[in-house]
Amino acid sequence: MxxxxxxxxxxxxxxxxxxxxxxxxxxxxxxxxxxxxxxxxxxxxxRVLNAQLHPLVRFFLALSNDRIINRYCHLNPRVSPETLADILNTEPRHFRWSGADLLHVTTEAGRRHMVVVETNSCPSGQKSMPSFEEHDDQLxxxxxxxxxxxxxxxxxxxxxxxxxxxxxxxxxxxxxxxxxxxxxxxxxxxxxxxxxxxxxxxxxxxxxxxxxxxxxxxxxxxxxxxxxxxxxxxxxxxxxxxxxxxxxxxxxxxxxNPIISCLAGGRNKMVAAKAYDFYNGTLMGTGLGIRTPETMWDVSKREIPLWVQRLGGHAVIKIPYSNAGQGVYTITSKEELDAFMAADYPYERFIVQSLIGNAQWSSQTRAGRLYHVGTIPNKKGNIFVADLRVMVCAGPGGFRPLVIYARRARSPLMSKLGEYSSWDMLGTNLSIKREGGGWDSDTARLLLMDRKDFNLIGVGIDELIEAYIQTVLSTVAIDQMAQRLINKKGALRTKLFRSLNDDDALIAEILG
Structure with a gap:
């Protein structure tokens, strides 16, 4: 001792x-x-201890939900302000603390928006956020x-x-x-x-x-x-x-968060994709919706090459129950697909999503191509892929933003494939799993919301507002799924869950 x-x-x-x-x-x-x-x-x-929060981020965090609604509905006049107010004022029953990872993307026509890649239960981020109030370390x-x-x-x-x-x-x-x-x-x-x-x-x-x-x-x-x-x-x-x-x-x-928030989508990408789809159905006619890459779920391993071909040879394959950057594979060539297919995996079902890359090599989807806006070019003219993590919490007064930070990829985004691996150009997660157990973090790629880094990310206050709203929408979708999966006695509706996520390996883990 x-x-x-x-x-x-x-x-x-x-x-x-x-x-x-x-x-x-x-x-x-x-x-x-x-x-x-x-x-x-x-x-x-x-480096966070001495960082000064960027004035624009400080202004955004100080905005009330009412002002956020007014601004968003002004720029999106088809959105129902009453519906958005109801959503932002929601007190979730189960999923009260979440963080979404979002990509700033644009279409070939130049229309920009924020896309939800995944939503995390019990997300990290506090250690990466400069203090809003300099005198309050615990904020x-x-x-x-x-x-x-x-x-x-x-x-x-x-x-x-x-x-x-x-x-x-x-x-x-x-x-x-x-x-x-x-x-x-x-x-x-x-x-x-x-x-x-x-x-x-x-x-x-x-x-x-x-x-x-x-x-x-x-x-x-x-x-x-x-x-x-x-x-x-x-x-x-x-x-x-x-x-x-x-x-x-x-x-x-x-x-x-209770464990049902993870099973309903907070740590289960398979059910999360379905939760988003169901919730988007209830939002039809309101002008609101969760934006995600085109997603195919319940895909068996042998089906994966067919879906990759359907997306033009470029895709993202995900093990639905992994996190911290593990179990995500970017496919941009036959060699990368062959390497994926040659490996063994503990689960039976996968997710295949459209790949968002450069304008020259993104997936072809029903809605056309999306590609990364990326960071402001550096002195060498290089643009890097960066995602945005928005953490929110909710209670009796509804949702509020809590933490924002960004992460960039290791290698610059190139117009032609081959110079760098697709993962090095597109992967942004900072977590590194050590061989002997435990985790490290590649903090050199962390972008803070401070006076130095924020200007490199290439987003403004309207993008922050949209990212916040997308995070809340995805959180509410998962919370509603969690409510469906729990019966009146607080137990899991096993048959319903299996119908949504029919993976024997996962069911065995849940039921012990």
């Missing part, structure tokens, strides 16, 4: 940094976080807890117990939420790693044989530094890698 004056952290926690002020009883992947211990340099990237962390988490507890019958933050990656943000939660509740918080040990090699990882989390009659219990099992009344979750194989759908412990 480690002593408070000489804490020892596993490799995955080194970027959090030791902090004697927390006075943790720390053993392996467990920290006991006390109130008054939030320190900004532990929960933000170093984003605390705002999410105040707006989305704490109202969820009101009027709920909670089991006796304490507080926890559980995570499987990103200890920098997980510890930030734990420290902010300790201050808000004025009581200690258990910060506990809950890894997906099924993916580890034999003998890999210190907690492989001694898990720190378990569920007993629906109550989350964590094993503390003294090896005592402590019941938890409510928990904030940053478990993102196949969370359904560790977290039950029904729990007495209140958890944000």
């Amino acid at each position: 480690s002593t408070p004056d000489a804490p020892q952290a596993p490799e995955e926690q080194l970027d959090v940094g030791p902090d004697p002020a927390i006075e943790p009883t720390r053993v392996q992947s467990y920290i006991y976080v006390k109130p008054g211990t939030f320190e900004a340099d532990r929960h933000f990237y170093p 984003g962390y605390r705002k999410n807890l105040e707006r989305a988490f704490m109202p969820l507890l009101r009027g709920r019958r909670l089991p006796p117990g304490e507080l926890a933050v559980i995570y499987d990656k990103n200890p920098m943000e997980s510890s930030g939420y734990a420290a902010a939660m300790a201050d808000l509740f004025q009581e200690p918080v258990h910060l506990v790693e809950f890894p997906d040990v099924s993916q580890r090699k034999p003998g890999e990882g210190s907690d492989a044989e001694e898990p720190r989390c378990r569920f007993v009659n629906g109550v989350l219990e964590i094993r503390d530094a003294g090896d005592n099992w402590v019941p938890i009344r409510c928990a904030f979750r940053y478990v993102t890698q196949r969370p359904w194989n560790r977290l039950p759908i029904q729990t007495k412990t209140v958890i944000l």
Whole structure:
């Protein structure tokens, strides 16, 4: 056992940094976080600490939903302001905290818009956001807890117990939420790693044989530094890698986000695509809709070459249940397709989407070609693909934007294929999975919303407004799907879920 004056952290926690002020009883992947211990340099990237939020982004974040509605409807007169107001003022039942990844694209005719690539439950981003209020280091962390988490507890019958933050990656943000939660509740918080040990090699990882989390009659219990099992009344979750194989759908412990938000689309691209489609059907006639690449779902492996051919030889193939940039394959040549087809995969069904690339080599779809607007050219004249992450949270007052940042690809977007791989030109995710376990992040490609980076991204306030609205629409679509998938007793409608996502390998993970 480690002593408070000489804490020892596993490799995955080194970027959090030791902090004697927390006075943790720390053993392996467990920290006991006390109130008054939030320190900004532990929960933000170093370059974010000295960054100044761009004035345009600051102005956007200060806009009320009413002003956003007025502006958006002025530019899109076919949109019903009443419908948009109802949507932005929605309090989701399950999916209260989300982040969408969007691409800024244009048509061959020059019409620009934001396209949703995916929507994430329990998204990262706090550590990449310059502070809105320079005197308030906790702003984003605390705002999410105040707006989305704490109202969820009101009027709920909670089991006796304490507080926890559980995570499987990103200890920098997980510890930030734990420290902010300790201050808000004025009581200690258990910060506990809950890894997906099924993916580890034999003998890999210190907690492989001694898990720190378990569920007993629906109550989350964590094993503390003294090896005592402590019941938890409510928990904030940053478990993102196949969370359904560790977290039950029904729990007495209140958890944000609940696991149904992942199964309904927050970590399940297959069901998300259908949720978007169903929700767009209800929005017909309002002028609103979720914009996505053309998507084919429930595709078996042997069908994939046919769909790639249908899209003109350029496509994106996705394993529907992966995240953090894993399980996404860009196809722009026969060699890339052959390499994909030659590999083995744990699941039976895939998603095939139209590829958004350069104007010279994007997928041909029913709606024509889309291609990346990209960043402002650098001094060498190179344009890079960049996506935009918009994180939102929602509570009794509806939705509000929380975090915005961008990520660029490794290599410039070229008019001809061959000089760089298609993934290096199009892939923007910063997460890197280490061979020995754990995650790193390629922060050199991170674009902040500060005075320096924001000007390179090539978006203005109207694009930020559209990105926010698209994020809210996709979040509401997934929340509505989650409501359909849960019966009155709070259990999963298994037959309905299987009809939407008939993948035996996934069902086996969910049902244990």
